[in-house]
Amino acid sequence: MNALHPLRLVQPGTVNEAVAALVENPEARLVAGGTDLLVNMRRGVQQPNLLVDASGIPEIKQLTLNADEVTIGAGVTIATLANDALIASRYRALAEAARTIAGPSHRKVGTVGGNLCLDTRCIYYNQSEWWRQANSYCLKNRGETCHVAPNGNRCHAAFSGDLAPALLVLRAEIDIAGPNGVRRIPLSEFYAEDGKAHLTLQPAEVVVKVRLPTNQITSSYQKVRVRGAIDYPLAGVAVALSRSGPDIAQLRIALTGTNSRPFLLAGTDAFERRPLDDQMLKEIDRRVQQQVQPMRTTLMSANYRRLAAAGIARRLTTALFNALEVA
Ligand SMILES: Cc1cc2nc3c(=O)[nH]c(=O)nc-3n(C[C@H](O)[C@H](O)[C@H](O)COP(=O)(O)OP(=O)(O)OC[C@H]3O[C@@H](n4cnc5c(N)ncnc54)[C@H](O)[C@@H]3O)c2cc1C
Ligand code: SF4
Structure with a gap:
């Protein structure tokens, strides 16, 4: 470097x-x-x-419980989130995601805002200057061709932040301050499927805080990575689920690491008011495999990441459903 x-x-x-x-x-x-x-x-x-x-802006460092929402300042550190008792008890997926981010020293200074605004990643981009020059620069930085998909005209670098999928299934909104004041949007509207321009942040805008409703259902997050102790997700999945007797009442699934944006799986409302059975798990698997778009942006094969995403979605859905049965 x-x-x-x-x-x-x-x-x-x-x-x-x-x-x-x-x-x-x-x-x-x-x-x-x-x-x-x-x-x-x-x-x-x-x-x-x-x-x-x-780092010297006190107003973005607060983690506050209000009557109907918890607000998490963009400057709150990942370590704070990972160790907070309120977050662990009400927003399990978020605490689990925070605990898997990087290593202890990164979590101590890394922030929620930085994690949500993380740059997208690719093996042709996250390299030293001399490496990229020797291999001819790519579309995302100084070059004209994408080495991953040379016939296309867009960058497929993957968004690899762990917090976003957890926040998506927990129905997070974010406050963004800019030259025209403060606007509030659902987190799902913050991202676009373009590795070179994956944030809808406008010039001079700053993420101020995340808002989470206090009425939540049970949730969990898991990811696969190359090094278990410290690594970005090759595929990461968050699931939030509630039951009504033998049926699923609500189901939300969100993914990271596979596309240029983290996203909520479309079509999960079709699983509501139905019991969880093998047929449904096959449908969840199929929907995940259809909607993820892993490309050759990591050393691990794209197909492994696709299968891993589907496998985690099935496993987490089953675990949350069964845990509610015995509760
Ligand atoms: C070895 C290593 C391993 C890592 N592993 C993981 C991992 O497993 N999972 C993971 O998710 N991340 C990982 N990371 C990335 C990083 O440590 C975390 O994502 C961290 O949360 C980033 O936060 P930060 O405050 O350090 O961001 P910064 O580096 O300060 O900023 C990142 C980006 O966000 C923008 N930004 C920051 N705050 C705001 C704001 N409030 N409003 C608007 N834009 C903002 C910055 O301009 C910049 O573009 C890893 C990093 C390293 C070096
Ligand atoms: S996906 Fe293509 S354009 Fe984007 S960083 Fe990788 S090689 Fe470059």
Whole structure:
């Protein structure tokens, strides 16, 4: 990796000041924990001339329980989320996802906002400058061709953040501050299926907080990765489920690591008001395999990631359904 290029750093004390700094300098980037951005900068894939450091903004560091929602500031660290008793008891999938992110030192400084805004990943992109130059740059950075799908004109780099699928099944919304004030959107509208432009964040916008309704159903998250102790998801799945007697009452499944965006599996309402049986598990498997789009962006084969995603979805759905039966 290269040394960091020369740059300036500003340290705003409020979200408004951060937005103003980003408006003033369109080349600037917000940095939170820096565990993703600084690595990319040292690889030369991102080279902002100014960093706007969000670590000194108290208003985005709160984790608060209100009457009907929990709000999690974008600056809350992954370690805080992983160790919080309220999160573990009400939002199990979120706590489980947080505990699988990177290693202890990354979790200590890495943040919720940084995790949701994580850059997409690909073996042709997450490489040193000299490697990418030697192998001719690709469409996502400086090149003209995608080495994964050379006949297409889009980047298929995969979104590999662990929190997003958990938050999607928990029906999260996010507050985003920008030059025109604050807007609130469902998290599902935050992402687009394009590895080069996977966030719907507008210039100078900052994620401020995540909102989670307090009325929740049981949920869980699992992922497969190359190194069990520290690694991004090759495929990650969150499931939220409730029962009504022998039937499924509600079922939501969300995925990460397989597409350029994390997404809620479409069509799970067809499984509601039906008992969980082998036929339904086959249908869940089929829907997952149809909707995931893993490409050759990791050393692990795309088909393995497809099968793993379907397998985890079946396994988690079964486990949550059975656990509610004995509860
Ligand atoms: C070895 C290693 C292993 C890792 N493993 C995992 C893993 O298993 N799972 C996983 O999910 N991640 C993993 N990561 C990535 C990273 O550590 C985490 O995703 C972390 O949560 C990122 O948060 P951060 O605050 O450090 O982000 P930063 O690096 O500070 O920022 C990341 C991006 O988000 C933007 N950003 C940050 N905050 C905001 C905000 N409030 N509003 C708008 N934009 C914002 C930044 O501009 C930047 O583009 C790993 C990283 C490393 C180095
Ligand atoms: S998917 Fe293609 S364009 Fe995107 S990072 Fe990989 S090689 Fe580059």
